[in-house]
Amino acid sequence: MxxxxxxxxxxxxxxxxxxxxxxxxxxxxxxxxxxxxxxxxxxxxxxxxxxxxxxxxxxxxxxxxxxxxxxxxxxxxxxxxxxxxxxxxxxxxxxxxxxxxxxxxxxxxxxxxxxxxxxxxxxxxxxxxxxxxxxxxxxxxxxxxxxxxxxxxxxxxxxxxxxxxxxxxxxxxxxxxxxxxxxxxxxxxxxxxxQKEIPQFSDDVIALRTKYSFDDNFVIIFGGNIGLPQKLENILAVAELFQPEDKVLFFIVGQGTEKAKIEKLIKEKNLKNIVIKNSLPREDYQNIISVANCGLIALHENFTIPNIPSKSLSYFNAKIPVLAAIDENTDYGTIIQDEVKAGVWAPSNQPNLIKEKIDLLRSNPQLCKQMGENGYQYFINNxxxxxxxxxxxxxxxxxxxxxxx
The missing domain is CATH 3.40.50.2000 (Glycogen Phosphorylase B;)
Known part of the structure; x- marks a missing residue:
């Protein structure tokens, strides 16, 4: 053909x-x-x-x-x-x-x-x-x-x-x-x-986490476009709820029309638990995901159309759970949480509820592991x-x- x-x-x-x-x-x-x-x-x-x-x-x-x-x-x-x-x-x-x-x-x-x-x-x-x-x-x-x-x-x-x-x-x-x-x-x-499968990172996990200053933090990674649809201001509001002793780090990788604005807000709010990096080649990015604890999806709360972000497939590939901060008109949360059982979700404009989901994940390593495995099996089979x-x-x-x- x-x-x-x-x-x-x-x-x-x-x-x-x-x-x-x-x-x-x-x-x-x-x-x-x-x-x-x-x-x-x-x-x-x-x-x-x-x-x-x-x-x-x-x-x-x-x-x-x-x-x-x-x-x-x-x-x-x-x-x-x-x-x-x-x-x-x-x-x-x-x-x-x-x-x-x-x-x-x-x-x-x-x-x-x-x-x-x-x-x-x-x-x-x-x-x-x-x-x-x-x-x-x-x-x-x-x-x-x-x-x-x-x-x-x-x-x-x-x-x-x-x-x-x-x-x-x-x-x-x-x-x-x-x-x-x-x-x-x-x-x-x-x-x-x-998405095609990318081999799992098999080298020194501790060394890679140290390279990116993950250390002993619970690392929530976001990769992709930093634009209006993602409205990362909502994620900054969540980051403000955590104290340094909570050891929670938001690691953002990407480019987009709103990146400069988000970087400026991070500086103004003096948020030490958010790091932004430029886009990386897919395999390098996939390696970093593999040593993170959780993959973040962010969608603007005003969406009336049901968006299904493709970046979750990278998280499935890496066997990490998905945290979805999304609007309430998409069926993405139902798919992730109830059908695939690979993560959790909360409305993107409710930072306290998102924090509750993060606390659930970081206090349950075995749950995270099971969600990661569920996502991976769904990924390779579907x-x-x-x-x-x-x-x-x-x-x-x-x-x-x-x-x-």
Missing amino acids: KLIFLALAYPKIPSSSNLYTDLMEAFRDQGHDVFVVAPAVSDNEVGLIQEEGIQVIRVKTLPLLNVNPIQKGIANVLLPFQYKKAIKKYFKSEALDLILMPTPPISLVDVASWLKKNYQSKLYLILRDIFPQNAVDLGMMKKGGMLYNFFRKKEHLLYEVADEIGCMSQGNIEYVIHHNANVSTEKLHLLPNW VTPKHSYEIIKRQVGSGKSQVKS
């Missing part, structure tokens, strides 16, 4: 990776002809580039990540024109069986529709971001405004032209149905987040890239776009 994946962020393998590079490698390993359209990593790497057996069309775009909302908006509006031009130039084929498109960004629906019409191929939507409602939840867009209505029409179009829609959770499926009366429910199915590949193969496996492994 020949497929095109329309990516917003596609790092260069093997120096870096994410869930989408993992998925494309799974398709490659099953013998499929994989094309990826993605922003250029640098200005001197534009065009069709062979990357680890995957043909990547690198496109020069405006900055899309870690920029202010206006810059991001302009970049996303221009993106479909830039991608279409690049595909016309570099994709020399008379056949295309499958188009894979994730959200974000929703603006690429025009490119996906154009490809589908030209090649009579199937379009599989990987729904990871319900936009524009998430922007409304964060106060970045006004519901009913001109910009909102523009993107809402794009969202309706995307659900209409997609042949299959993979959703992160049952809550996601129910949300889409409830807010989109015209969507065909037969398209909707579960496609949980995925949410590797091969599992996601099989779901997509099954869903599109009929007619012209039959996927053969």
Whole structure:
């Protein structure tokens, strides 16, 4: 099968990776002809580039990540024109069986529709971001405004032209149905987040903990975007509740639009139990997670859409429990605490309740160990890239776009 994946962020393998590079490698390993359209990593790497057996069309775009909302908006509006031009130039084929498109960004629906019409191929939507409602939840867009209505029409179009829609959770499926009366429910199915397994850290645990000044602290680690959706101010409020003798350390790894603000607040509040580090290569980060005590998920309390953060898979991989400080509209807490039994959750704007969950974990090492093992077993048995590949193969496996492994 020949497929095109329309990516917003596609790092260069093997120096870096994410869930989408993992998925494309799974398709490659099953013998499929994989094309990826993605922003250029640098200005001197534009065009069709062979990357680890995957043909990547690198496109020069405006900055899309870690920029202010206006810059991001302009970049996303221009993106479909830039991608279409690049595909016309570099994709020399008379056949295309499958188009894979994730959200974000929703603006690429025009490119996906154009490809589908030209090649009579199937379009599989990987729904990871319900936009524009998430922007409304964060106060970045006004519901009913001109910009909102523009993107809402794009969202309706995307659900209409997609042949299959993979959703992160049952809550996601129910949300889409409830807010989109015209969507065909037969398209909707579960496609949980995925990640390939990274070998467990097997060297000197004490030495690594000492290197990062973990010492004898109960270390709560957070890795990923530091932006409005995470609202780490809520976590700072939790950190303030602990005394030095409690030996609780919040270790944050990442970048994002809110990072400078969070660093400034930490300094102003004189919080000695929070450390922020820049982003690290995935394997280095995974090693640090492996010697932490708990993995943190943080979501803004104003979300009305059910978000399912993918970073929990790194915690599952490392066999550590998950602490979820989340909004009350997501089913993520139920999944983590009641179904997988791999962690605990509390509302993100209630620091005292979050502290109670931390106290529960740090006073029960055996419970933490069992939760870590539960998460790991769920991970390797349900949410590797091969599992996601099989779901997509099954869903599109009929007619012209039959996927053969």
